[in-house]
Amino acid sequence: MRGFICTTSHPDGCAQNVKNQIEYVKSKGAIDGAKKVLVIGASTGFGLASRITSAFGSNASTIGVFFEKPPSEGKTASPGWYNSAAFEKEAHEAGLYAKSINGDAFSNEVKKQTLDLVKKDLGQVDLIIYSLASPVRMHPTTGVLHRSVLKPIGGVFTNKTVDFHSGKVSEISIQPCNDEDIVNTVAVMGGEDWSMWIEALKAENLLAPGATTVAYSYIGPSLTEAVYRKGTIGRAKDHLEATAFSITDSLADINGKAYVSVNKALVTQASSAIPVIPLYISLLYKIMKEEGIHEGCIEQIQRLYQDRLFSGAEVATDEKGRIRIDDLEMRPDVQEKVAQLWNEAVTENLSEISDLEGYRKDFYNLFGFDVEGVDYKAEADEMVNVSSIV
């Protein structure tokens, strides 16, 4: 471990995580969904879960785009690389088309490469999942390198936080952002790149009639509002949500539609780096597990597909046009209990009143560690090779 980063990963553990997700999707039965799917941000978290749900729920052909580190002799790959290698292996064994492009999705080059692959192999796509989470974006036309920040707007934010490795609860103060921070965070995590992707696909006639595109957002509780939804990242999510409407307008002639789905708070590499959020998640996990309503990425996305996107009925949205699969997290009784635990939380009682253990397990799982059914004493081969990832 170096800070919040795990500097190594386990190929077999990552593969086991992927297999578990595939089994889960298969256990829930067939989904009458899209058949030609492009997933941007396909290697970890919600994007990987989306790719798995399309492939193993709807027998879809999938193209995945991501930015991961391949293995080199004596050095492991990033987990998303092993996840994708394992996914492709399982998909190919099941007779499903699956190819991936490893590179910067914000760049014109990777967009062109992807468009060419869609044209050559799939003709058109009928579902595009946009699930990027990145701290930086090199703007393809201006050449400016934008960096996103996680800061409050307008005032200092002070609240509890936890170092989830040590379990120590402390108070943290985060200084407010400046105007440039907002512009930069919106440039990285807002909707501009999403609309560029859709425009580029449409310009080359690569969107099937009635094509759907979905991007992921988060809202969360009032506890984290100052640093999340009303902070710099929240401005980016506002922009992303507004972009759904402009994309839908631009797809009128092909009867296409863009949605934002608001998802539940979960342990990912991105969310573990945000102050305050890990404490919230470890309390939320405790309550949701007690209530029997806990979900991970795969349960969330399987439900998004089966009950929302491809249920056969009109897609249910909130008053702002968003799909809500954070409905269980945001249940008033759940939020009330979390808020109460939040007030009580101190270092001494945290292991009892929170699910810090579950948080840590999920965190190690991201890197392929602490996964059931994996023999960690056995020699593992880091040099996984996959020809369908270019």
Ligand code: NAD
């Ligand atoms: P993640 O870090 O697990 O996944 C990010 C993906 O983006 C990976 O596939 C990565 O390779 C890819 N990526 C990053 N930079 C890239 C680049 N330049 N080019 C190509 N690919 C790149 O993150 P996640 O938590 O699954 O987040 C996905 C989306 O879901 C984000 O919009 C996030 O805000 C949203 N969301 C997350 C949570 C949560 O609690 N984690 C909750 C709700 C919504």
Ligand code: NA
């Ligand atoms: Na993702």
